[in-house]
Amino acid sequence: xxxxxxxxxxGKPLKRKEDxxxxxxxARYIDDINVTGQLWASFVRSPEAHARIVSIDTxxxxxxxxxxxxxxxxxxxxxxPLPMAWVPPGVEVKNxxxxxxxxxxxxxxxxxxxxxxxxxxxxxxxxxQLVSVEYEPLPVVVDLEKAYEGGDLVHADLGxxxxxxxxxxGGDLEAGFNAAEVVVERRIVNHRTxxxxxEPRGVLADYRAGSLTLTSSTxxxxxxxxxxxxQLGISExxxxxxxxxxxxxxxxxxxxxxxxxxxxxxxxxxxRPVKWVESRTEGMLxxxxxxxxxxxxxxxxxxxxxxxxxxxxxxQDLGAxxxxxxxxxxxxGAFVMSGVYDIPAVQTDxxxxxxNKMPTDAIRGAGRPEATHQIxxxxxxxxxxxxxxxxELRRKNFMTPxxxxxxxxxxxxxxxxxxxxxxxxxxxxxxxxAIKAQAPAGKLRGVGYSTYxxxxxxxxxxxxxxxxxxxxxxxxxxxxxxxxxxxAVTVYTGTSPHGQGLETTMxxxxxxxxxxxxxxxxxxxxxxxxxxxxxxxxGSRSTAVGGESVARATAKIVEKARQxxxxxxxxxxxxxxxxxxxxxxKGSPDKGMTIGEISGAAYxxxxxxxxxxxxxxxxxxxxxxxFVFPFGAHGCVVEVDPDTGNVDVIKYxxxxxxxxxxxxxxxxxxxxxxxxxxxxxxxxxxxxxxxDGQLVTGNFADYALPSAADVPSFDLxxxxxxxxxxxxxxxxxxxxxxxxxxxxxxxxVIDALRPLGVTFINMPLGPQRVWEAIEEAKR
Amino acid sequence: xxxxxxVTMTVNGAQQxxxxxxxxxxxxxxxxxxxxxGTHVGCDTSNCGACTVHLNGEAIKSCTLLAAQADGAEITxxxxxxxxxxxxxxxxAFWEHHGLQxxxxxxxxxxxxxxxxxxxxxxxxxxxxxxxxxxxCRCTGYHNIVKAVLAASEAS
Ligand code: FES
Ligand code: FES
Numbered sequence: 001x002x003x004x005x006x007x008x009x010x011g012k013p014l015k016r017k018e019d020x021x022x023x024x025x026x027a028r029y030i031d032d033i034n035v036t037g038q039l040w041a042s043f044v045r046s047p048e049a050h051a052r053i054v055s056i057d058t059x060x061x062x063x064x065x066x067x068x069x070x071x072x073x074x075x076x077x078x079x080x081p082l083p084m085a086w087v088p089p090g091v092e093v094k095n096x097x098x099x100x101x102x103x104x105x106x107x108x109x110x111x112x113x114x115x116x117x118x119x120x121x122x123x124x125x126x127x128x129q130l131v132s133v134e135y136e137p138l139p140v141v142v143d144l145e146k147a148y149e150g151g152d153l154v155h156a157d158l159g160x161x162x163x164x165x166x167x168x169x170g171g172d173l174e175a176g177f178n179a180a181e182v183v184v185e186r187r188i189v190n191h192r193t194x195x196x197x198x199e200p201r202g203v204l205a206d207y208r209a210g211s212l213t214l215t216s217s218t219x220x221x222x223x224x225x226x227x228x229x230x231q232l233g234i235s236e237x238x239x240x241x242x243x244x245x246x247x248x249x250x251x252x253x254x255x256x257x258x259x260x261x262x263x264x265x266x267x268x269x270x271x272r273p274v275k276w277v278e279s280r281t282e283g284m285l286x287x288x289x290x291x292x293x294x295x296x297x298x299x300x301x302x303x304x305x306x307x308x309x310x311x312x313x314x315x316q317d318l319g320a321x322x323x324x325x326x327x328x329x330x331x332x333g334a335f336v337m338s339g340v341y342d343i344p345a346v347q348t349d350x351x352x353x354x355x356n357k358m359p360t361d362a363i364r365g366a367g368r369p370e371a372t373h374q375i376x377x378x379x380x381x382x383x384x385x386x387x388x389x390x391x392e393l394r395r396k397n398f399m400t401p402x403x404x405x406x407x408x409x410x411x412x413x414x415x416x417x418x419x420x421x422x423x424x425x426x427x428x429x430x431x432x433x434a435i436k437a438q439a440p441a442g443k444l445r446g447v448g449y450s451t452y453x454x455x456x457x458x459x460x461x462x463x464x465x466x467x468x469x470x471x472x473x474x475x476x477x478x479x480x481x482x483x484x485x486x487x488a489v490t491v492y493t494g495t496s497p498h499g500q501g502l503e504t505t506m507x508x509x510x511x512x513x514x515x516x517x518x519x520x521x522x523x524x525x526x527x528x529x530x531x532x533x534x535x536x537x538x539g540s541r542s543t544a545v546g547g548e549s550v551a552r553a554t555a556k557i558v559e560k561a562r563q564x565x566x567x568x569x570x571x572x573x574x575x576x577x578x579x580x581x582x583x584x585x586k587g588s589p590d591k592g593m594t595i596g597e598i599s600g601a602a603y604x605x606x607x608x609x610x611x612x613x614x615x616x617x618x619x620x621x622x623x624x625x626x627f628v629f630p631f632g633a634h635g636c637v638v639e640v641d642p643d644t645g646n647v648d649v650i651k652y653x654x655x656x657x658x659x660x661x662x663x664x665x666x667x668x669x670x671x672x673x674x675x676x677x678x679x680x681x682x683x684x685x686x687x688x689x690x691x692d693g694q695l696v697t698g699n700f701a702d703y704a705l706p707s708a709a710d711v712p713s714f715d716l717x718x719x720x721x722x723x724x725x726x727x728x729x730x731x732x733x734x735x736x737x738x739x740x741x742x743x744x745x746x747x748x749v750i751d752a753l754r755p756l757g758v759t760f761i762n763m764p765l766g767p768q769r770v771w772e773a774i775e776e777a778k779r
Numbered sequence: 780x781x782x783x784x785x786v787t788m789t790v791n792g793a794q795q796x797x798x799x800x801x802x803x804x805x806x807x808x809x810x811x812x813x814x815x816x817g818t819h820v821g822c823d824t825s826n827c828g829a830c831t832v833h834l835n836g837e838a839i840k841s842c843t844l845l846a847a848q849a850d851g852a853e854i855t856x857x858x859x860x861x862x863x864x865x866x867x868x869x870x871x872a873f874w875e876h877h878g879l880q881x882x883x884x885x886x887x888x889x890x891x892x893x894x895x896x897x898x899x900x901x902x903x904x905x906x907x908x909x910x911x912x913x914x915x916c917r918c919t920g921y922h923n924i925v926k927a928v929l930a931a932s933e934a935s
Binding site for chain 2 (some may be wrong): 015016018019020021022023024025026027028029031032053121196197198199200205245246247248250279280281384499501665666668669671672673674675676679699700701707708709710711712714737
């Protein structure tokens with residue numbers, strides 16, 4: 001019998017604990033929070049993509065009734081420009097200063113140049129329009145490949161648009177390509193998209209009596225506190241950062257934004273609380289974007305389909321500045337560039353390039369969707385070239401289940417996997433070829449596949465830290481578990497969920513181990529003023545790293561509980577186990593204590609073991625030994641109307657493996673959302689700047705997020721291959737769907753169009769592009 | 780302030796009256812004047828549907844209407860749909876079927892779905908998807924939202 005044989009809460013599709021407040025409209029997002037004496041802020045933003053600021057006249061705005069102050073860049077006496085957290089050893093990363101308000105030059109449309117503060121939310125927006133800025137336009141750099149080659153410069157003083165070069169390789173590439181009988185090369189574009197959380201960003205800064213409380217729609221309150229302290233020169237103990245209810249992030253709120261810093265500064269200056277909430281149009285301009293790279297990929301193989309080498313050169317469009325992780329993103333993909341395949345030689349060469357656009361940074365998947373998109377497209381392209389079935393080609397090159405833990409040519413050790421099983425499960429679930437065969441007259445159907453892995457659960461700090469990959473932080477996570485005298489439990493996590501359901505998942509982990517109902521386990525997060533430190537929610541880390549730290553803190557509680565019970569029952573602690581909700585002596589389950597009885601004994605310490613501290617509360621910090629590598633197989637059928645170029649996804653099936661499920665309902669939900677995020681990129685969404693650097697798709701009317709009418713329901717299944725990395729065996733799942741789905745869709749569209757002679761096409765596959773590809777193939 | 784107008788409306792069954800700026804949007808009247816913050820704002824082009832409420836029994840996007848235009852109307856917001864222990868069947872269904880993640884789109888989704896079920900008590904999947912096309916969700920991929928609405932329709 002297992003030591004935790006109580007109600008098996010782990011594995012149950014429980015309804016979420018966080019939902020009642022959300023479905024009743026009782027949650028408190030940033031825009032719902034106001035404090036007495038609060039002022040409102042509005043930012044004046046550059047309409048120019050690149051210009052010198054000749055002068056700023058704030059007099060008229062400042063004279064408006066209710067306006068308290070107008071600030072420009074040089075007014076803000078901050079300690080440092082906005083942070084960038086990556087210093088890879090031995091690699092020069094050019095980092096032009098990026099201030100909360102631009103000082104002398106603006107570098108993209110939406111770059112903030114002034115801050116208007118006043119008593120009325122609407123009046124400050126009106127007043128901002130009265131700030132008169134004279135710009136001297138400078139040459140605008142928009143096209144990534146042209147920017148890379150040189151010519152006009154985004155930052156003249158750097159003398160180049162190239163920010164950095166970074167490579168990761170392993171194996172003998174030359175030998176690999178020499179051994180290849182077939183080589184396929186493609187230029188793969190992964191275009192710019194927006195995170196587009198439905199909740200806009202917002203900030204409420206409240207500096208009073210020497211201490212700052214900053215509430216922000218953020219994924220990373222702990223990082224935010226640190227950088228607020230550093231930027232404003234306030235001791236960290238006097239800064240409290242709070243993430244209230246957060247309405248989605250998808251990486252776009254994994255950032256230290258200038259608005260957060262500027263509002264904190266202004267609140268201190270004015271000694272008043274100051275609030276700002278972005279409009280959607282403002283958010284599209286000034287909330288970081290994602291993706292935006294061009295890869296020149298090359299794959300080599302023998303005639304019989306053994307892949308011998310893979311090389312890719314990636315140009316990454318960084319936008320105008322480096323934000324928190326801007327240049328890091330493509331490198332995250334490089335670690336899994338060979339995907340699920342055993343390729344003896346692999347190399348990724350990345351060049352970061354500045355352009356006059358909003359910076360790019362992490363968006364759901366962050367570098368790994370791009371990597372998966374290219375390897376999975378290249379596999380299909382290679383299969384076509386070889387005249388081989390694309391699933392056969394995949395199977396031929398899969399890392400075998402026996403080979404795990406599998407060290408790839410890059411030296412990355414994949415923790416566990418069974419790729420053939422995931423693919424087999426997918427093929428059993430859905431007969432995609434049969435659906436393809438039923439195409440209505442005049443329509444074309446195609447089938448696409450994607451067999452993927454990814455790297456997540458960020459991260460082992462010794463690998464990702466300053467002397468390794470170069471992130472200037474650790475990436476551990478923490479948890480504190482407090483059993484109250486009544487037996488109710490409060491868990492404090494350093495992660496900062498914003499839709500992922502961690503209040504429920506973590507409660508299940510704890511409930512299972514303590515023999516309590518998850519309803520009596522409250523999970524607190526997102527406030528640096530409560531509980532231990534943490535690092536936030538991103539990179540599919542919150543269960544694999546945060547959940548494991550919760551499990552470890554709970555294990556310490558269990559250890560203490562057993563000692564208390566053993567002492568009270570005059571047994572040995574090793575003989576105490578959890579049986580039907582009671583910690584009891586093995587073999588005599590009727591003699592036992594519930595966790596509530598144990599905590600009663602701990603808090604009224606009349607009879608504790610000699611020397612034991614009272615109370616029942618434990619803290620655990622956890623830094624994983626390795627990343628985790630979720631994987632799976634996705635397949636879909638699309639239907640193309642060759643007359644209009646319109647693409648419909650008519651079937652989508654997916655098998656994902658994130659280890660043993662804690663809450664299957666929540667996992668499925670993450671996969672659904674992830675898939676649609678990627679379908680959005682593949683078919684609809686595009687951040688598009690025109691040649692003058694003006695944002696053309698700058699609101700939800702022009703930026704086409706997929707709606708319910710644009711996507712189908714999904715057929716999902718799971719395999720469960722435990723990870724040896726953590727005691728839960730779990731891997732991340734928040735990004736998996738997004739990582740897998742864009743090549744699946746793109747490969748399906750190519751499959752549909754092949755009879756018309758189209759053999760390759762780049763996203764986004766809107767009607768016009770598809771129609772043009774068809775027309776071009778006719779010529 | 781360029782003058783003000785008095786608006787009176789019934790919100791979740793209670794009569795409300797206030798002097799407001801003529802340009803005040805209904806969504807801001809609900810959120811800021813009445814403190815009913817369950818109705819959200821997600822865009823400025825009336826595309827997202829986070830602000831959906833019922834006006835005289837029909838779903839509307841409250842960001843597209845001035846408070847003054849709703850003078851005399853009956854408004855229902857998410858706060859008027861159900862309470863703890865007495866949830867609306869759609870609230871129950873969204874909870875049961877995991878039809879929400881971050882919850883930001885959820886009040887609007889529930890109000891739009893209630894309008895659909897009012898007009899068409901037994902919709903099929905395609906009808907649900909069409910009816911919700913004006914409500915954007917970035918988290919759920921819509922799968923479980925659709926499932927929840929169909930389940931609520933079954934239950935009633
Ligand atoms: S706020 Fe987006 S439609 Fe009303
Ligand atoms: S649940 Fe987050 S936007 Fe719908």
